[in-house]
Amino acid sequence: MINHKPEFIKLFHDFITSYPYTPNGISHIKSYTEQRQQACRNFEIIITAADRGQNITELVLLKLLPHSNTSNNRQKGAWIHIAPSVTKDIKEWFEGANWTKSEDWDKIALAILNFVRCCNAIPNELLNHCMQFSQLLYSKGFQMGMLTPILNALQPNEFLLINNKSRRVINYFTNTNYGNKLTDYPEINDTGCNLIQELAQDMHQVGIPALRDDDLFDMFCHWLIAIKKYDFLYQNQQNITKVDTNIKFNPKYSLSDISQEICFEETTIERWIRATNRKKQAIFYGSPGTGKTFIAEKLAKHLISEGDGFYKLVQFHPAYSYEDFIQGIRPQSEDGKLTYPVVPGRFLEFCQKAESFQDICVLIIDEINRANLAQVFGELMYLLEYRDQEIPLAGGNRFRIPENVRIIGTMNTADRSIAQIDNALRRRFAFIELRPNYDVLIQYHLNTNFAVMDLINVLKQLNQAINDKNYEIGISFFLTPNLREDIEDIWKMEIEPYLEEYFFNNLEKVDEFRWDKIENQITI
Structure with a gap:
């Protein structure tokens, strides 16, 4: 040292x-x-x-x-x-x-x-x-x-x-x-x-x-x-x-590296990067299992590559609040008495840390649409668009988002579609759609000897029956090295309950895709 x-x-x-x-x-x-x-x-x-x-x-x-x-x-x-x-x-x-x-x-x-x-x-x-x-x-x-x-x-x-x-x-x-x-x-x-x-x-x-x-x-x-x-x-x-x-820089993680890991073309990834840097914040959205969080983390890793920055992940949920994200009163015991200081939330802490770094720092917000976004973001709505400005927060202090901060959200469209997102918030993010990428399945199972093409054919038939891109079945359910042993449990315990909820008024459609009906179509 x-x-x-x-x-x-x-x-x-x-x-x-x-x-x-x-x-x-x-x-x-x-x-x-x-x-x-x-x-x-x-x-x-x-x-x-x-x-x-x-x-x-x-x-x-x-x-x-x-x-x-x-x-x-x-x-x-x-x-x-x-x-x-x-x-x-x-x-x-x-x-x-x-x-x-x-x-x-x-x-x-x-x-x-x-x-x-x-x-x-x-x-x-x-x-x-x-x-x-x-x-x-x-x-x-x-x-x-x-x-x-x-x-x-x-x-x-x-x-x-x-x-x-x-x-x-x-x-x-x-x-x-x-x-x-x-x-x-x-x-x-x-x-x-x-x-x-x-x-x-x-x-x-x-x-x-x-x-x-x-x-x-x-x-x-x-x-x-x-x-x-x-x-x-x-x-x-x-x-x-x-x-x-003596500055510790992050290891190199090139465009080629990320392309190989997520199985998307480099030109597509370059478009994502341009959009993220242009807007300073982006949201990957798609149906369950399309790899949104995985891709967001890999993109963050590329954005901080060979720089001194860092990335962190937070997950929103229905009870997530302004106080959790920006700042809020937190009762604390001091000398046997309760005090009520205003404590910074996760985003203020992140930005405070990012101020001391030269290069890009990325905050990943997983399941961003599960919270009440207009309420959680509060005054931040203005700063998302005007990064060079500083505003007073509700707690009395002043705040700005550093120029080197990028925000990447992930959004499960089965929970909530883009149409339900606040218009003011929507125009401040670049929205990047992800559909089921079957090439990922093929690449993943090259060394497992699982007959993945049979599974892909079944998934395509199923998604055609669903007939709504917001609810398609993605591929991440099946990214396990022991798929041959696990696939029956995955289908019965994860896919069928999801279909029962989606086709709740048409259970005959669910029956067409129960394990007993489709197992003969998949070579195990």
């Missing part, structure tokens, strides 16, 4: 011999314990005041945020920190930058306190907490260095102290590029912890001060940036093995 390890070892030796036991170094060492103890006292005072219904705005702004060590801040009782982010009057600063309105400070203070309480109570949901806070309209300016020192003070075993200095050092020695956004904190927290663990043996040198490993690393970062003024740009040029050579 670590890059430039010999360089780190040399630098750390220089640090040990030049800084910790100077007057400034000794003061620096003492500050870690002092600022944590003060932060814990501050937090308890604020929690008590909040639980009593008192206004906690000034307390939060002064005592939970890291302030510089000035006589004015000490006089006001501000939380003094070795890595301050508040170096001036925060209200004048934020209002002057047009980040905050004067009437919003009470809301901001409550949001900060809620963020800290949630992280402290449920640290393993750090990403959700950071995303939830960052989506608030008034969160601008409250970045990693502003909000995470209090987390480190309360739970140093869970949360690293990350500021501009430590962030630059972590980025350099792990070949990463984390920014100062709060939503980057969960990842840099993990990366930094792993880095410190990997470097621990090299840091345990003779003469090191009695500090936690993470505090020792933070002190080293301060020395490297503020005192030694290390030139990372020059070192990067000298060690020209930079980021691009």
Whole structure:
């Protein structure tokens, strides 16, 4: 994981011999314990005041945020920190930058306190907490260095102290590029912890001060940036093995590869890809067993081929809601009390992750037509068409769909036809029809010695009798290596019940295609 390890070892030796036991170094060492103890006292005072219904705005702004060590801040009782982010009057600063309105400070203070309480109570949901806070309209300016020192003070075993200095050092020695956004904190927290663990043996040198490993690393970062003024740009040029050579790209999955797997012509697949990239979202629709989900996954694999993107699959169902997909209130227990934070849904989480990737990222929505789409998508309807726009969501935060996001849905027409899809939603997707592709059956059973042509003839007769492309029997029912042993069960337990439902008012038609009638037409 670590890059430039010999360089780190040399630098750390220089640090040990030049800084910790100077007057400034000794003061620096003492500050870690002092600022944590003060932060814990501050937090308890604020929690008590909040639980009593008192206004906690000034307390939060002064005592939970890291302030510089000035006589004015000490006089006001501000939380003094070795890595301050508040170096001036925060209200004048934020209002002057047009980040905050004067009437919003009470809301901001409550949001900060809620963020800290949630992280402290449920640290393993750090990403959700950071995303939830960052989506608030008034969160601008409250970045990693502003909000995470209090987390480190309360739970140093869970949360690293990350500021501009430590962030630059972590980025350099792990070949990463984390920014100062709060939503980057969960990842840099993990990366930094792993880095410190990997470097621990090299840091345990003779003469090191009695500090936690993470505090020792933070002190080293301060020395490297503020005192030694290390030139990372020059070192990067000298060690020209930079980021691009270490990005993990997805393996190649060519047009030829996907064509061989799904048994469609390359020209057909190219049309699908063009449509998906043009509209940014597409739906594969067809009757049961036509391979919609399989093809969607293979297409997603091709779209992210040789890039740094990813794909995920979610499945809709009749109870799927806006709250599941976009965002919604999720009751949580905290200190014996119920809280009701707005939690991001699957799509918001997906887009937040996609923002940090350069190449295409694909969300597959399986069974997309089983949910109430107009209700589930909500304000997203507008953004599906206008990717360059940003809109406020119902929860108050702002959102846009990243340009590198593609959406591929699958739709079983036996459940619901295209005609029943909301018109506004319909025109935002490219619709790609899939009919039973018997070539897939032939290709699949080349090595099983099953007489697949007999089965295909029966399926063609059956689909002709059904006489509705939305309800045709597809081929995926029969894509099993043990078809010779399984076909009777498949037909009786899967095909016949489906036919009984379709021909419910014409059961004589079902009788024509019961296993007892068609088994002699298939060579087993």
